[in-house]
Amino acid sequence: MQERKPITTSKLKKMKQDGEKITVITAYDYPSAYLAEEAGIDVILVGDSLGNVVLGYDSTLPVTIEDMIYHTKAVTRAVDTTFVVTDMPFMTYHGSLETTMRNAARIMQEGLAKALKLEGGLEIVQAVEAITSAGIPVMGHIGLTPQSIHQIGGFKVQGKTNVQAQKLLDEAKALEQAGAFAVVLELVTDEIAAWITEQLSIPTIGIGAGPTCDGQVLVFHDLLGYGPETAPKRFVKTYANVGGMIKQGIEQYVKEVKDRSFPAAEHSFQANQELVGKLYGSN
Numbered sequence: 001m002q003e004r005k006p007i008t009t010s011k012l013k014k015m016k017q018d019g020e021k022i023t024v025i026t027a028y029d030y031p032s033a034y035l036a037e038e039a040g041i042d043v044i045l046v047g048d049s050l051g052n053v054v055l056g057y058d059s060t061l062p063v064t065i066e067d068m069i070y071h072t073k074a075v076t077r078a079v080d081t082t083f084v085v086t087d088m089p090f091m092t093y094h095g096s097l098e099t100t101m102r103n104a105a106r107i108m109q110e111g112l113a114k115a116l117k118l119e120g121g122l123e124i125v126q127a128v129e130a131i132t133s134a135g136i137p138v139m140g141h142i143g144l145t146p147q148s149i150h151q152i153g154g155f156k157v158q159g160k161t162n163v164q165a166q167k168l169l170d171e172a173k174a175l176e177q178a179g180a181f182a183v184v185l186e187l188v189t190d191e192i193a194a195w196i197t198e199q200l201s202i203p204t205i206g207i208g209a210g211p212t213c214d215g216q217v218l219v220f221h222d223l224l225g226y227g228p229e230t231a232p233k234r235f236v237k238t239y240a241n242v243g244g245m246i247k248q249g250i251e252q253y254v255k256e257v258k259d260r261s262f263p264a265a266e267h268s269f270q271a272n273q274e275l276v277g278k279l280y281g282s283n
Contacts, residue, residue: 007042007083009115009137009181015042015214016203022215024205025223028054028071032220033078041082043205045117045217046072048087049146053221060146063089065103072111085139086113090147093118093127100127104136117184119145121171125178132179140175142168143209144187157208159192172196172204184217185209187235208235 005011015022024043027033028050036044050071051063065088072086092103107113115137118124128138143158159165169192172183182203185193190210197204197213206213218236221227225241256262271279 004040004081006081009083012042012083012182012203013201016201022203022205024215024217026050026053026217026219027075028220030074030078033075033082033084036220037079037082042215043083043085043217044075044079046075046084046086046111046113047117047219048089049219053219053227061090065089065092065106069107069111072107072113076112083115084113085115085117086111087117087119093124093131097127097130101130101134104131104134108136115139115181117141119147121167122174125174128175128178128180138178138180139205140172140180140183141186142171142175142183142188143185146186157187157189159189165192165195168192169196169199172200176200176202182215185213208233 012022022043023041024045025036025041026045026047026049027036028046033044046068048060048063048068050067051057051060054071055063055067057063068086068089072084076084086107088103088107093100104116107116116131117139118128118131119141121140121142128140132138144156159168168185168188172185175183180202182205183200184205184207185196186207186209188196188206188209190212193204193206193209194212203214205215205217207217222233222236223239224243225238226243226246229243253262
């Protein structure tokens, strides 16, 4: 098997030019990232969705920069060639540029990410320009932006009107001009996602944005059916029911401990009889 070369921003742009689809998955820990790389994934996103998926919050808003650094360190320790992108969490890039740059530097230096992802459009262009000017690659994210869920008014598909469509295109182009190497399109109508993808020189990564984006991203736990059962998402395909298997395994463990069939002799270690005799005071 040919040795895999590290994925870079240049490689991702060439994949778009060559018509090769880009595969992206979220992962939040060492074993998940290790398995994703072994499976041949191109990009791992350490998403602030870990707030919902791993930490049990009802949104991404409580996620801190310390959370993101902690999980990014776990992911980057697991991979050699996969390109790792980390979300900048809520309100870590909307204040002064000095604060934004300090937060960006922390994630890169402490988490060892290869790039950062920022949600938003025209309002974050200045932050994107500053971060990319410092040599840090930035992935944009427009459409449904979970950090702005309360402002948007819920999980609504974007790009259903002419005004929305033009706004999305303007934002995508502005992010490209600001130096972003790629842009995520979330919950955008198929037609508008295709229209935007065609007009950008940088890759588009879709989630609920149809098949014409240059790449696709899914959450590790959604893809594998791993975690609490939630309302099904139309844009997700579950490729394995790992959660069901884990539950069955734990149920069997509970049963065997309760009925005393585990641990059995093959799971135990025996001392020599002389020591046993001394412990119990027999000759």
